[in-house]
Amino acid sequence: MRLVTFLFAASVVLVTLLLVFELWRGSVLPRHKFGFAFFVTSVWDPIFDQFGALPFIYGTLITAGVSLLIAVPLGLGAAIFLAELAPARVSDTLEFFIDLLAAVPSVIYGLLGVFIVIPLMREYIQPALKKSLGFLPLFQGPAYGVGFLTAGVVLAIMVIPYIISVSREVLLSVPRDQREAALALGATRWESTWKVVVPYARSGIMGSIFLALARALGETMAVTMVIGNTPTISASLFSPGYSIAAVIANEFTEATGDLYLQSLIELGLVLFLLTFILNGMARLLIVLTAQRGSGMGNA
Amino acid sequence: MSARVRWRKFVSAFMLTLTGICAFVAVAVLFFILGYLVFHGGSSVSWSFFTKLPAPVGETGGGMANAIVGSAKLLLIAALIGVPIGFLGAVYLAEFSGGSTAFVVRYAADLLNGVPSIVIGIFAYSLAVLPFKHFSTLAGGFALGLMMIPITLRSTEEFLRSVPNTLREGAMALGASKWQTIASVIVPAAYRGILTAILLAFARVAGETAPLLFTAFGNRFWSPGWNQPTASLPVMIYTYAIAPYDDWHRQAWAAGLVLLGLILVVNIVARAILARGVAVPRS
Numbered sequence: 213m214r215l216v217t218f219l220f221a222a223s224v225v226l227v228t229l230l231l232v233f234e235l236w237r238g239s240v241l242p243r244h245k246f247g248f249a250f251f252v253t254s255v256w257d258p259i260f261d262q263f264g265a266l267p268f269i270y271g272t273l274i275t276a277g278v279s280l281l282i283a284v285p286l287g288l289g290a291a292i293f294l295a296e297l298a299p300a301r302v303s304d305t306l307e308f309f310i311d312l313l314a315a316v317p318s319v320i321y322g323l324l325g326v327f328i329v330i331p332l333m334r335e336y337i338q339p340a341l342k343k344s345l346g347f348l349p350l351f352q353g354p355a356y357g358v359g360f361l362t363a364g365v366v367l368a369i370m371v372i373p374y375i376i377s378v379s380r381e382v383l384l385s386v387p388r389d390q391r392e393a394a395l396a397l398g399a400t401r402w403e404s405t406w407k408v409v410v411p412y413a414r415s416g417i418m419g420s421i422f423l424a425l426a427r428a429l430g431e432t433m434a435v436t437m438v439i440g441n442t443p444t445i446s447a448s449l450f451s452p453g454y455s456i457a458a459v460i461a462n463e464f465t466e467a468t469g470d471l472y473l474q475s476l477i478e479l480g481l482v483l484f485l486l487t488f489i490l491n492g493m494a495r496l497l498i499v500l501t502a503q504r505g506s507g508m509g510n511a
Numbered sequence: 512m513s514a515r516v517r518w519r520k521f522v523s524a525f526m527l528t529l530t531g532i533c534a535f536v537a538v539a540v541l542f543f544i545l546g547y548l549v550f551h552g553g554s555s556v557s558w559s560f561f562t563k564l565p566a567p568v569g570e571t572g573g574g575m576a577n578a579i580v581g582s583a584k585l586l587l588i589a590a591l592i593g594v595p596i597g598f599l600g601a602v603y604l605a606e607f608s609g610g611s612t613a614f615v616v617r618y619a620a621d622l623l624n625g626v627p628s629i630v631i632g633i634f635a636y637s638l639a640v641l642p643f644k645h646f647s648t649l650a651g652g653f654a655l656g657l658m659m660i661p662i663t664l665r666s667t668e669e670f671l672r673s674v675p676n677t678l679r680e681g682a683m684a685l686g687a688s689k690w691q692t693i694a695s696v697i698v699p700a701a702y703r704g705i706l707t708a709i710l711l712a713f714a715r716v717a718g719e720t721a722p723l724l725f726t727a728f729g730n731r732f733w734s735p736g737w738n739q740p741t742a743s744l745p746v747m748i749y750t751y752a753i754a755p756y757d758d759w760h761r762q763a764w765a766a767g768l769v770l771l772g773l774i775l776v777v778n779i780v781a782r783a784i785l786a787r788g789v790a791v792p793r794s
Contacts, residue, residue: 213690217603220596221616224660228619231626231634238637289533297527298534306538308782313541315778316771317718319745323752323767324544327551327760372537402523430627432721433749457629457721464633464725480633484626491625 232484239478241471250478256443256459258468263475265482267443271360271453272483275435276428278364278449279371284421286368287375291417294376295383296405307380314373322437325366330357330438333365338450353448358440361449366434371424378423382416382501383409416501422494426487432457456483545771552768555761560769565731565742571758575766577733581648581741582717585727588652588737589716593659594709600664605671606693617665624661631657632722640726646740651727655716662712670704671697703784710781714774720745744770 242250242263253264290310294303334357341351386409394404410417440452441462456479467473559574566573600620604613635654640646674697682692698705727741729750734741744766751763 214607217599217607220599221603223596224600224616224664225619228623234634234637286533286536289530290537293530293534306534309538309541312775312778315714315774316544317745317774319720319748320767320771323748323763326752369540376537400519400523402526426625432629437753457627460629461721461724477633480630484630487625487627
């Protein structure tokens with residue numbers, strides 16, 4: 213029986229290796245034909261068999277960046293509240309809702325993005341940003357509603373639960389003496405939190421942010437539905453764009469010709485490697501804090 | 512009280528209030544999503560939504576019966592792949608192995624768990640669609656099953672490990688073999704946790720859309736057997752939401768409500784099962 217369970221466990225490793233192998237083997241044509249130029253050229257022309265991934269990489273990074281700018285302060289703030297201020301029962305109840313929020317499928321976020329966020333952006337937020345901050349190149353151009361900013365906002369809503377859950381756990385694992393020592397020295401509640409507890413949990417919080425970043429980079433449906441699906445590189449956040457995951461979702465079934473299909477698979481490989489590295493770093497950081505804060509256990 | 516102290520107290524109160532607002536906003540989003548879906552989708556969920564096929568393009572009415580059945584079939588295949596591998600793999604990790612093999616398996620599972628769902632779709636496409644040259648229910652279920660494996664595996668292992676060692680030793684002392692110990696003592700002791708793990712994995716893949724786009728594809732009719740493209744609720748929501756017809760938007764909301772309702776109910780049930788059992792560490 214030991215052997216049977218071993219075979220099942222080994223199949224997990226096998227599947228994972230096979231996945232990497234398939235992505236590598238499946239993208240052999242564009243890797244040979246374009247080499248590194250694949251990442252730095254921005255022509256995506258299936259008719260003339262020219263494939264450059266720059267607009268997609270750009271769109272993926274920009275939307276993920278925007279989402280973190282919004283999600284990190286909000287998520288960290290909420291995590292601090294849940295870990296430091298709220299009574300245990302309130303904190304657990306709210307965490308329960310946060311967990312449910314993390315369970316909402318991405319296509320539902322996309323649905324709400326299409327029918328709520330896009331009109332809201334077009335009618336109110338983008339005109340308001342243009343009026344107040346329009347001198348920045350970030351907030352120029354026509355307000356379509358779809359685009360980098362909208363995708364970033366929807367992504368932010370999606371990754372906030374991850375930041376809250378993980379950050380709350382690491383904040384709770386900070387030993388009690390740290391807080392008491394700070395308070396005994398005359399620090400206010402906020403000072404003890406911000407200058408002692410948060411720095412103590414710093415690497416775990418960074419871990420939660422990497423985790424959120426990996427999610428944001430790989431997110432497909434919600435982004436596809438709101439980003440505008442136009443391969444452009446523009447300084448303006450109002451501009452419609454494209455992301456790696458979105459172009460795979462949209463063009464994979466329509467890709468004619470091996471080079472086209474394999475270019476899309478190479479994009480998948482890029483996405484895989486990006487999230488692989490980020491997830492690895494995140495796990496390392498979370499483990500590091502958990503070890504340091506083991507005094508209180510995982511409350 | 513000096514002005515400086517008063518200022519520090521003010522900052523403290525202000526920032527702490529701010530964190531409270533952050534928490535409130537985050538939770539409010541959930542209720543907003545739920546409320547909006549109920550408000551918009553509630554009126555469109557009708558008997559015909561569950562029993563009728565999609566109406567031809569341009570006509571109003573119709574339902575998503577085929578997508579509901581399709582989703583159920585996809586999830587069945589996913590469970591057939593994900594649950595045995597996840598469960599038995601976890602038994603191996605928790606009960607038999609130590610050291611480097613376990614590390615490699617765990618690492619692979621975490622890696623698989625972090626793979627973006629669209630990349631899982633590509634993988635399933637090259638393994639289960641390309642060789643057969645057509646989209647199928649099997650390929651879609653395979654993709655979802657792959658996603659279920661790491662979730663089931665890691666949390667099941669966690670729950671098996673939380674069974675106290677004294678139980679193992681007690682069973683062994685009574686003369687039970689290793690396998691009898693596992694089957695009649697350890698797994699029953701951890702069954703709530705394992706059930707929770709499986710239900711959560713189920714809820715997670717039930718809403719996945721990206722891996723189905725080019726494995727199960729879509730279908731506006733019934734999909735008999737397992738070897739043809741099939742409709743599924745998440746893909747239906749996607750195609751209906753981005754289509755230009757108002758009636759399709761209405762149905763997308765209805766489908767969204769049904770799907771989210773299902774997922775949230777499973778989530779709540781799973782957590783309730785766990786909460787009733789003995790204390791186990793959270794994963």
